[in-house]
Amino acid sequence: MKFQIKTQLNLGLSNQTFIDINDIFIRYSKSETNVFFNRQNEINVIKNIIPFFTETITIIDYGFDDNNFYVASKFEKKFKHLNDVEIDDKLIEQVIMIIKKFHQIPIKNKVELFDYEKYIYWFYNRTKNWIDRPLEITEIDKCLTKLRNKPMDIVLCHQDLVPGNILIFDNKIKIIDFEFSYLNDKYFDYASLISESFQNDQKYKNIIFEKMKFDTKEIEQVELWIQYQNFLWALWSNYLYQETHKPIYKTIYFEKIKNIK
Template identity: 30%
Template structure:
């Protein structure tokens, strides 16, 4: 491992002030003030064999010129540890109309770059992998065969571009001046619709007016039945995908948070399907 590989730990040890700010599922994050009064965020990555930190590094580097992510000043490809410039900001629990507009336009800006990377998200393979990991299977996956087939048909027709794939509230950092889309651990080639649905479903936005406004802002046109049917297919599939991920995590770790996520996803899936 390179000498620089322990830089994050050195920064933490020599910090004038340190505060743990986020208990992430994949990382531990710390707000740090150095002896030179620099304000930083240090990420100590948790090991996850499913994450490709080298690919994440390349993606962070590729998007840096476009002012979409917070400025990154250090990234260790091996461990996934990184240091970014601290931005005074906040995350939202509820989104007003103007917030939805900001998110839609930022995702549109990111997608419009049409960047490429070496990693494909492979959502169908992920679903099967998570399901096969289950020691106790709650239902046969064939229960949702029609949904999976519809999703696959859409996926095969869509142009694949670099997508974020994890637009949870913690990855949207609002500041006074702008909005940042952060943390590209799951970024990979995928259908743009995956990101749109990721934002809506992961932030529990369920009223039709907000969803419609968000999609109209992104597409810059009235949303027809064809787009909405595609949206709902992805919406249901994502609940199935992340429901199986959460259940696999729960059976592996016995942490209640994962079982709660599983129940939320599957109950909503069965309601919407």
Template identity: 25%
Template sequence: MQSSEKQKVARQAQAILGLHIDGVQSLEKGLSNQNYLLRCADRRYVFKRYPRTLPKSSLLAQDSLAKFGITSHLLGYDVDKQVAIFDYVPADDNPPNEITDQLLSRLLLIHQFDSHHTTLLDWRTPLLSACARTKGHMWAEQLIDKLSSLPADLAFCHNDLVLDNLLLSDSGVQFIDFEYACLNDLYFDLAALVISFELDLSAGERLLTRYYRLKCKQLPEHALAKLASFCCVYLILSIAWYEQQGAKQKAAPLYPWLERWRLNAAQSLC
């Protein structure tokens, strides 16, 4: 990163925090945002610059969730400059390698959080657009029709549960990068976990059983069919997004998983 860019980040951070910034380091993770590690005396912070509108409501919800010890606090933001600063979460270099009950319990806290967020994630429009480019428009409509026929499970969702957004800290699993968080069907988050941890259909069913046990609710009969359909939705959207970002190396491994979950979902569409 050029010195002028470091100076710009330091100036913006100082204006928000009111503290002198001793150092700025670019963080490589993250395709949609510019991320930097700030050093200030004996503390560290994460500075994020958003390419479009700053997702204020989602970030304020993240700050509220931080009181449960499952994510980092929002320390300040500038809507006009589209930047925000968060506490730095010391964590292992590697993400979690399994979906523990702690991870699911913390995800459940997110799903049960009353954020007063009224925005509903529109996954249908980009799904139709992505499938139209691959002549799969009819399949997209089938997925939408199938999911529309099943009971909705609306909740406040993270909506971007890739492994890079799950950290292992001394206090347990931490969720980061809440910029897409809003109302959605909670099966979207569960599907993201299934894909991120490369679970097959049987493992996906066990995940559902554990999640509903933690909710103290009975597993619905339609749960597995709904999960299979949302896995297809999540994979199609992920592949399209990675390819639009020029990250074909991240999209390529998802195609075999899409075919597997397409077969799983096809059984439920019959």
């Protein structure tokens, strides 16, 4: 490793995290996730973000160190994650505004369009052992067929709005980690926020729909992406449990399975 490490942290699932001797936060990729993340796309996303989006932690350096990808950023100490604070209408509105700003980032460096079918089949086709009942390919195909027939509003999407990627400071909110960011339908991010950060809670779902002034078709679009993400993250967690046998992936798998309708 090119960095002189002072402390190893235990943050996130897809990467190793460290503090170096200069108090720089290092996100360093893991071998089991390198196979499905497009790191060149992440580089291009970061290049687009840096000049136009201030609602993130300052990125100092990024690139490859041998076969691993890293992102070095300013080490922030005084913040809480979204799931560590009391959620109210004002906070939800602030998060929505950050998502809207992210969607408005102009694309100066090429970012790939998210291939939602290819991504989900990548995990399905590499599944050898199921944690529980196998997911039926016909169930997944029904969801994909509905998505194919929907018009999409393509923007730069974050796509992984879990509580750990939403940082709350005293008077501002920042989002981090762009390894899963692609061009995609903007409703994917609202689905991600609802399903990942608010566990599909109808109360928070209604607040988001009301503040966004979504009509019936837009709500249907968000619900469809929630269904897709339940399939995707169930397959993702099943694959990673298969490869690593880490219990956290089994926990995530069952969380997603119970939400598949």
